[in-house]
Amino acid sequence: MENKDSRVLALCILGILSWARSFSGAAGARWVGDSWELVVKNAGVSAMHMALTHTNRVIMFDRTDYGPSQIKLPGGFCRKNPRDLALKVDCWAHSIELDLTTSKIRPLTVMTDTWCSSGAFQADGSLTQTGGWNDGGTAVRKIGYTGLDDWKEFENSLAAARWYATNQILPDGRQIVIGGRRQFNYEFVPRFRGEGVHPLPLLAQTNDPEAENNLYPFVHLSTDGNLFIFANQDSILLNYKTGKEVRRFPRLAGGPRNYPSSGSSVLLPITAVDGYKAAEVLVCGGSPQGSFQNVGLGKFAQALQTCGRILITSPNPQWAIENMPSPRVMGDMLILPTAEVLIINGAKFGTAGWGVARQPSLGPVLYTPETRRFQEMTPSAIPRLYHSTAIVLPDGKILVAGSNPNPGYSFVGVLNPTELRIEKYSPYYLYKGYNFRRPHITNIDNANPKYGAAFKVTFKVATAPTGVKFHLYAPPFVTHTYSMNQRMLVLGSKPPVAVGGGLYAATVVAPPTGVIAPAGYYMLTVINGGTPSPSAWLHVD
Incomplete structure (x- = not known):
């Protein structure tokens, strides 16, 4: 009787929360049920770049020529580099690994300058990282996932210096590296014999004098195997194999959306319901034309408040304009386990760059693609x-780190000090009132399914499941407001069947091809009545 009463009470609370959430979306009021926690007081390194491995370790790094960090390299080792612009003999770490299980920090050794670089995970779970500044511009770096690995670096491995470029993993397992400062082209990593750079006219066409506004272009692998590339306000579909522009999309109005007028973008979840055919892109935030030039004059323009949403697989694609609750520049966009989008970090005025943003955007915004509603959430x-970052964790929380709008580690006498604290944000779906319907994965009979293969997922839940879905999420490489290679799939599945003891089993079908899901590690989440389970790692190839 007590258990039944508790469930009735939980249902009542959930009803009130659902009503409040719906009301907050319409009225713009802040939602309750989410929360923040401080998990690391001093990470030693500010996380300009961040990525989550399938062994639940987070790799973070900034740049090597900032001068001293707040954490020493292990074993008394000192990096000796006559080309370094800050310290020729440097005993400080500029990269770290955070163990999510223990919250312990392990310093890592990176030799070449990683400032404003890019990267992506390989099929085996290792991280490949490219470019940067100074001696790092043509470097390729790799790191494993065991908790014992450190950076391995290969200088002069790129055909062109890549600073502020974007990486995308391809169906064949290679990476394409697109753009970078004064690089209106792309190349592949690794390169086949005889390969060099391939011209990309879009980047030359979208380069604003004295501002650029086309760095870190937004790149998404479309469901037809071509690449959607967005730079400044323009976008194309590129056949990267031939170098030909397949189609050009209408211009997105409002102003520049790429660095330094930094907005962000996601490919909205693709689904087995339509055979993974429809692909829709969302671009949010940015700064008006001329903003970057004006910040040097002490004029900080209000950031863009609009988002553009476009079905890139439509015969007649057009941008639909939607409005966020407040303007935002430098906002990270993350796809949550629920298939909603979280917009987090950034500012309301100015642009990206050292000391040129005003009025921090402390509160995240939740966007629900199905209803096209935005909701303001609890602020940090x-x-x-x-130079701040955010990633989705397997437990559904958001790890938030970084922020250094200063040319070095500065803690006093500046408008916004260098930030070394690491936080976790718990979205509304982790509120305890949802626990009665929260599933927990107990077994996956094949955690390495081949493309198109069926596998069985067993999960436990306190009440009979309803509206069960299975979401597959590719963890991104995050820097400068953009989550490279972020991707979510709604997998095909059969209704779950009770197998006793509060357990349910469902047959799920893996993605069909590497175009839909490039080989690698993904987080699998069970959704029950809109409430997500903690995620389990799955390798698809």
Whole structure:
């Protein structure tokens, strides 16, 4: 009787929360049920770049020529580099690994300058990282996932210096590296014999004098195997194999959306319901034309408040304009386990760059693609501006780190000090009132399914499941407001069947091809009545 009463009470609370959430979306009021926690007081390194491995370790790094960090290299080792612009003999770490299980920090050794670089995970779970500044511009770096690995670096491995470029993993397992400062082209990693750079006219066409506004272009692998590439306000579909522009999309109005007028973008979840055919892109935030030039004059323009949403697989694609609750520049966009989009970090005025943003955007915004509604969420007390990052964790929380709008580690006498604290944000779906319908994965009979293969997922839940879905999420490489290679699939599945003891089993079908899901590690989440389970790792190839 007590258990039944508890469930009735939970249902009542959930009903009130659902009503409040719906009301907050319409009225713009803040939602309750989400929360923040401080997990690391001093990481030693500010997380300009961040990525989550399938062994639940987070790799973070900034740049090597900032001068001293706040954590020493292990074993008394000192990096000796006559080309370094800050310290020729450097005993400080500029990269770290965070173990999510223990919250312990392990310093890593990176030799070449990783400033404003890019990367992506390989099929085996290792991280390949490319480019940067100074001696790192043509470097390729790799790191494993065991908790014992450190950076391995291969200088002069790129055909062109890549600073502010974007990486995308391809169906064949290679990476394409697109753009970078004064690089209106792309190349592949690794390169086949005889390969060099391939011209990309879009980047030359979208390069604004004295501002650029086309760095870190947004790149998404479409469901037809071509690449959607967005730079400044323009976008194309590129056949990267032939170098030909397949189609050009209408211009997105409002102003520039790429660095330094930094907005962000996601490919909305693709689904087995339509055979993974429809592909829709969302671009949010940015700065008006001329903003970057004006910040040097002490004029900080209000950031863009609009988002553009476009079905890139439509015969007649057009941008639909939607409005966020407030303007935002330098906002990270993350696909949550629920298939909603979280917009987090950034500022309301100015642009990306050192000390040129004003009024931090402390509160995340939740976007629900199905209803096209935005909701303001509970704010943090810590500003996260230029060089901040955020990623989705397997437990559904969001790891938030970084923010250093200063040319070095500065803690006093600056408008926004260098930030070394790491937080976790718990979205509304982790509220305890949802626990009665929260599933927990107990077994996956094949955690390495081949493309198109069926596998069985067993999960436990306190009440009979309803509306069960299975979401597959590719963890991204995150820097400068953009989550490279972020991808979510709604997998095909059969209704779950009770197998006793509160357990249910469902047959799920893996993605069909590497075009839909490039080989690698993904987080699998069970959704029950809109409430997500903690995720389990799955390798698809």
